[in-house]
Amino acid sequence: MSVADEDAENPYLRDPPTDFASVEELSEDEAREQVELLREAVREHDRRYYVESEPLIADRTYDALFARLRDLEDAFGLEHPDSPTRSVGGEPIEEFDTVEHVAPMLSIDQSGEEEDVREFADRVQREVGDVDYVCEPKFDGVSMEFVYEDGRLERAATRGDGREGDDVTRNARTIGSVPQKLHGDYPDFLAVRGEVYMPKDAFQKHNRERIERGEEPFANPRNATAGTIRQLDPAVVADRPLEVFFFDVLEASDLEDSHSAELERFPEWGLRVTEHVKLVDDIDEAIDYRDRMLEARDDLNYEIDGTVIKVDARDAREELGRTARHDRYAFAYKFPARAEVTPIVDVAVQVGRTGRLTPVALLEPVDVGGVTVSRASLHNPEEIAEKNVGIGDTVRVQRAGDVIPYVEEVVEKDGEGHYELPDHCPICDSAVERDGPMAFCTGGLACDAQLRRSIEYYAGDDGLDLEGIGEKSVRQLVDAGLLESVADLYELDREDLTALEGWGETSAENVLDEVEASREPPLADFLSALGIPHVGPTTARELAREFGTFDAFRETAEAEPERLEDVPDVGETVAKQLHEFFTSEANAAAVGDLLEHVSPQESDLESGGDELESLTFVFTGSLEGVTRGEAQETVEAHGANATGSVSGNTDYLVVGENPGQTKRDDAEVNDVPIVDEDEFRDLLAEYGIDLE
Numbered sequence: 001m002s003v004a005d006e007d008a009e010n011p012y013l014r015d016p017p018t019d020f021a022s023v024e025e026l027s028e029d030e031a032r033e034q035v036e037l038l039r040e041a042v043r044e045h046d047r048r049y050y051v052e053s054e055p056l057i058a059d060r061t062y063d064a065l066f067a068r069l070r071d072l073e074d075a076f077g078l079e080h081p082d083s084p085t086r087s088v089g090g091e092p093i094e095e096f097d098t099v100e101h102v103a104p105m106l107s108i109d110q111s112g113e114e115e116d117v118r119e120f121a122d123r124v125q126r127e128v129g130d131v132d133y134v135c136e137p138k139f140d141g142v143s144m145e146f147v148y149e150d151g152r153l154e155r156a157a158t159r160g161d162g163r164e165g166d167d168v169t170r171n172a173r174t175i176g177s178v179p180q181k182l183h184g185d186y187p188d189f190l191a192v193r194g195e196v197y198m199p200k201d202a203f204q205k206h207n208r209e210r211i212e213r214g215e216e217p218f219a220n221p222r223n224a225t226a227g228t229i230r231q232l233d234p235a236v237v238a239d240r241p242l243e244v245f246f247f248d249v250l251e252a253s254d255l256e257d258s259h260s261a262e263l264e265r266f267p268e269w270g271l272r273v274t275e276h277v278k279l280v281d282d283i284d285e286a287i288d289y290r291d292r293m294l295e296a297r298d299d300l301n302y303e304i305d306g307t308v309i310k311v312d313a314r315d316a317r318e319e320l321g322r323t324a325r326h327d328r329y330a331f332a333y334k335f336p337a338r339a340e341v342t343p344i345v346d347v348a349v350q351v352g353r354t355g356r357l358t359p360v361a362l363l364e365p366v367d368v369g370g371v372t373v374s375r376a377s378l379h380n381p382e383e384i385a386e387k388n389v390g391i392g393d394t395v396r397v398q399r400a401g402d403v404i405p406y407v408e409e410v411v412e413k414d415g416e417g418h419y420e421l422p423d424h425c426p427i428c429d430s431a432v433e434r435d436g437p438m439a440f441c442t443g444g445l446a447c448d449a450q451l452r453r454s455i456e457y458y459a460g461d462d463g464l465d466l467e468g469i470g471e472k473s474v475r476q477l478v479d480a481g482l483l484e485s486v487a488d489l490y491e492l493d494r495e496d497l498t499a500l501e502g503w504g505e506t507s508a509e510n511v512l513d514e515v516e517a518s519r520e521p522p523l524a525d526f527l528s529a530l531g532i533p534h535v536g537p538t539t540a541r542e543l544a545r546e547f548g549t550f551d552a553f554r555e556t557a558e559a560e561p562e563r564l565e566d567v568p569d570v571g572e573t574v575a576k577q578l579h580e581f582f583t584s585e586a587n588a589a590a591v592g593d594l595l596e597h598v599s600p601q602e603s604d605l606e607s608g609g610d611e612l613e614s615l616t617f618v619f620t621g622s623l624e625g626v627t628r629g630e631a632q633e634t635v636e637a638h639g640a641n642a643t644g645s646v647s648g649n650t651d652y653l654v655v656g657e658n659p660g661q662t663k664r665d666d667a668e669v670n671d672v673p674i675v676d677e678d679e680f681r682d683l684l685a686e687y688g689i690d691l692e
């Protein structure tokens with residue numbers, strides 16, 4: 001990418017500005033540069049949104065970037081056929097067959113402003129005269145093409161880039177409202193467009209189950225749908241409740257002469273249509289329709305983000321034509337973002353690494369500062385009682401920085417009383433105990449949630465950073481009975497792993513190599529990996545620096561905890577936590593088991609200088625001659641930071657053998673230089689540092 005400063009991140013990727021200087025204030029060169037950055041960012045946002053289903057920014061922010069790009073292209077004559085303003089959506093993904101659509105699946109021109117809707121109607125009037133419009137809800141789901149030949153479902157595909165999409169027929173067949181066979185007097189060939197979605201109630205239930213199983217919940221029903229339809233295993237899709245509304249004919253061997261006439265036939269053929277379709281004869285009525293739907297929105301069991309106004313007559317549609325991106329016969333009149341006040345639909349309980357229970361409110365999705373929020377923390381039972389929050393209450397939701405949203409206050413009380421935590425753990429059924437304002441599951445590592453989280457932490461960014469061991473694989477390994485403690489990681493063997501679904505020789509080998517390479521971790525990493533409350537990588541580094549060996553540290557923690565307070569970063573609370581941790585029988589046993597397999601190295605954190613100060617390194621894959629932990633320790637000893645994940649603040653990603661894909665992708669997105677081991681050694685040599 002051609003950015004002036006190679007190390008700078010594209011400013012439109014994360015937290016981009018949405019207020020721009022007027023286009024007249026830019027010189028041509030500035031405009032060109034901004035257009036280039038915007039194109040690159042919009043392409044990346046499209047990929048994250050359509051392909052990964054994990055957008056980085058809110059839709060409103062994306063819309064502002066897109067509009068800016070279009071404005072600049074128009075004002076400076078910079079249109080280009082490869083610009084994202086000239087195409088739709090994302091590329092198809094590799095795992096599915098790519099299929100060409102029967103007819104292009106375009107996007108819809110859209111706005112939340114009444115004056116833009118009127119402008120659309122004026123243009124229609126100018127070009128084709130008076131028309132009737134069909135008004136429909138704009139479903140916020142995933143757009144798909146369904147092809148029926150002789151009444152049989154032959155193919156279902158995602159929109160992809162509008163021309164080609166992913167063939168997800170096997171998944172679509174598991175959706176109850178997608179007929180395998182049409183009824184009545186259907187055309188021999190029929191390609192229809194429909195929107196697949198997850199009903200709101202099913203979404204809440206599904207998210208609750210995910211939270212309680214310790215999985216990451218989906219941000220909103222649209223993401224849940226997109227993530228589900230792209231599952232490789234149709235059984236997973238069948239297990240998740242999806243529905244469809246059909247809303248357009250893409251092509252048919254026998255066409256009606258209006259959209260409304262076609263829609264009327266859909267139910268006759270078994271194609272589900274929303275009951276809210278309305279035929280109107282002028283734009284004022286279409287605007288009224290949108291206002292009424294805005295009021296009805298919360299009563300529907302599916303998400304809508306506006307209404308679509310479509311010219312009814314087929315010949316007028318044809319005459320209006322299309323641009324590369326959208327059909328000119330339709331316009332989406334979007335709803336404004338929701339207010340940050342919303343009802344609590346349900347409460348799920350999350351169990352953390354230390355057994356702490358966190359109640360999570362499941363909300364009707366609501367817009368908070370441009371981000372759709374569908375869950376919010378209720379923190380702890382004391383706070384719930386204080387705020388008197390219960391299921392059904394309407395609450396105000398807040399977000400503070402990156403922290404997960406929380407319920408600030410009740411604005412409308414639905415019933416008496418407040419939510420009470422269960423007295424048994426939802427995962428392992430052990431008794432729940434209160435400790436001050438908080439509640440804990442007493443199951444310890446016998447509780448699957450605590451066990452999984454401890455292992456994930458040990459293997460995670462703040463622990464020993466074992467690539468290939470993350471949330472999904474830990475769940476699989478625990479469910480298969482292969483891990484009953486953190487130490488069991490060191491007992492895994494090839495046969496166990498390759499017998500698991502989705503594991504091949506290579507992935508098994510990589511994980512075993514990672515585990516093997518972690519047998520002599522730097523002391524600081526080992527201390528952090530134990531997951532002792534309040535002891536993260538920074539405190540662990542200070543402790544390692546102070547005590548040098550694990551035994552010296554443990555003895556002090558057990559016998560003279562007050563001495564720990566001499567260490568920077570350690571106060572009375574942390575010293576007490578450390579003492580309690582090492583004097584608990586269960587923890588002592590768990591640490592003892594680990595030490596059978598692992599020998600933390602003596603720390604020499606003090607020995608370096610500060611040559612690498614202000615640099616941040618991330619390592620991935622295995623290096624020759626040294627472990628990743630040792631490489632990290634070396635750069636840290638010389639004043640640099642070594643972190644577990646790549647962000648805009650990373651200076652170098654050092655890539656060894658079998659590197660992780662996510663870190664590489666993140667480095668590319670953030671424009672972080674990627675160096676191999678030789679380059680890394682050369683870089684250190686420039687500072688007179690030898691990697692041994």
Ligand SMILES: NC(=O)c1ccc[n+]([C@@H]2O[C@H](COP(=O)([O-])OP(=O)(O)OC[C@H]3O[C@@H](n4cnc5c(N)ncnc54)[C@H](O)[C@@H]3O)[C@@H](O)[C@H]2O)c1
Nearest residue numbers: 045049055057058059062107108136137138139143247308
């Ligand atoms: N946050 C991000 O990074 C990001 C990235 C890309 C796109 N987006 C968002 O996606 C949207 C643009 O995506 P898009 O091009 O898919 O447009 P869109 O989803 O807003 O509108 C077009 C879609 O509307 C659907 N639709 C629903 N009901 C319909 C009906 N009754 N009739 C016709 N079509 C109907 C169609 O399936 C069609 O695909 C924007 O709102 C944008 O903010 C966000």
